[in-house]
Amino acid sequence: MELKQLYREIVNEHNLHPTHRGIMADPTIVLRGVNPSCGDDINLQLKIENGMIADAMFDGSGCAISQASVDMMIDGIIGKSREEAIALAGKFMGMIRGEGSEEDLEALDEAAALQDVAHMPARVKCAVLGWHTMEEALESFHG
């Protein structure tokens, strides 16, 4: 998808009217993710119940791609198990490296819209910030 179209049709909605932006009252894990070189800075909050991601929220600031990417990611991981969410992150990273299969893209659902970021090296870090943070948070969590 052409970049302008990507912004207009997908990124803007999640950037300007995010579903999951906010502060959670009782998160199980909170992890900050930062891209020091561009100033993207998010606080990811996950609520884990019985090994499942019951809810997730984020707050912070950064470019539209970083913020929209987290919002889309949260859409995709609520209701998933810890392992499923980590696997999904793997699919997202693969897609950004240009290695995603059709099935991976399908599993990523709306987040697959960011696949063309693979051609924009300078923006890769923005797109993966939320996913990296989520992966790190879940991998360090043994609850």
Next chain:
Amino acid sequence: MTVEELRKDFPILENHPEVIYFDSAATSQRPRQVTDAVRDFYETANANPLRGLYEWSTEATARYEAARAHVARFIGAASPEQIVFTRNTTESVNLVAYTYGLANLKPGDEIALSVTEHHSNILPWQMVRDRTGARLVWLEPDGEGILTDAEIEEKIGERTKLVAIGQVSNVLGVTHPVARMIERAHAMGARVMVDGAQAAPHMPVNVSELNADFYAFSGHKLLGPMGIGALYVKQEVLENLPPFLTGGEMIEYVTRESATWAELPHRFEAGTVNAAGAAGLDAALTYLERVGFPFIREQEEKLTKRLMGRLASMPYIRVFGSGDPAKHAGIVTFTMEGVHPHDIASVLNEDHICIRAGHHCAQPLMQFLGVGSTARASLYFYNTEEEVDRFADALTGVREVMGYGA
């Protein structure tokens, strides 16, 4: 001489009329004359300079030393011996920090520097602070971004041993009163390192009149090749400066246990030098002299005025630094309400417009300005009014693309 004629010398601009290059503060484009000089060096005089006993090497040496003499004339140094070739401004500042800085600073001494500095003129001084116990003292500019006399008087004092100052800020484009700072520093017994990376491409520089102790610039920002830069050192300082890197080319005599140093300035140019780059820099300076700083200044001011005029009509744009286009050295840094600078740059790239976005290697300045990152359009004499108009139109488009009604 017109801009249209000059642009014909720049193949990359001629071959890509669709591209608008507004990132000359990062690196300029190069005219054919410069790349020709580099190629000519390799095709007609290639040999390792300064050591050979045959004609090619003599010719390579001659071109290298001719470039040095040209740099000396270009910045008003008394003698070519005072010019050390480096890779770039960053290496020049490091050379001063590792040699002069480490040898001369002591606990309790102060290094005065401006918050407007590029990281290249900050980190070497943090290193000197850490190793010598000296202190950093920060000068802060006024609302326009320029250091005031009062600030200079207050921060450069008896304990100051070194002042590090970028003549022109790579973010705000303002020119600091370097001559006055040097006068004050000398009165206090301090030396001054001037980072001329953004000044030398835009204005005549005379290090002797300035009375600078050290002056650095990069070839690649003033039409020259990448990988060649220069450092001017005042004679009396140069003579007592310990060597920086050691090895081949910088020695006079070596035994198993010791060495004596080559004559100045070769003592500071260890290893095989970038003679082809120097030949390219020589050609770049010739080109700049032919265009002339009056023309460069006039063209930059005309473009900057037009650009700032267009930006002023966009209520969602904030421009940093002076309101006077003459005080920008072609650099216009801005933010757009609600849109991150990286998104601005990415959307402009879709329209083949090249600008820089981020912290511009000046994070202390970003912190001082209270912004995380900014977008920067930087113009040079080869840019046109038509490009400025297309850029301004594209910027209005960015708002719309990012979801804000135009």
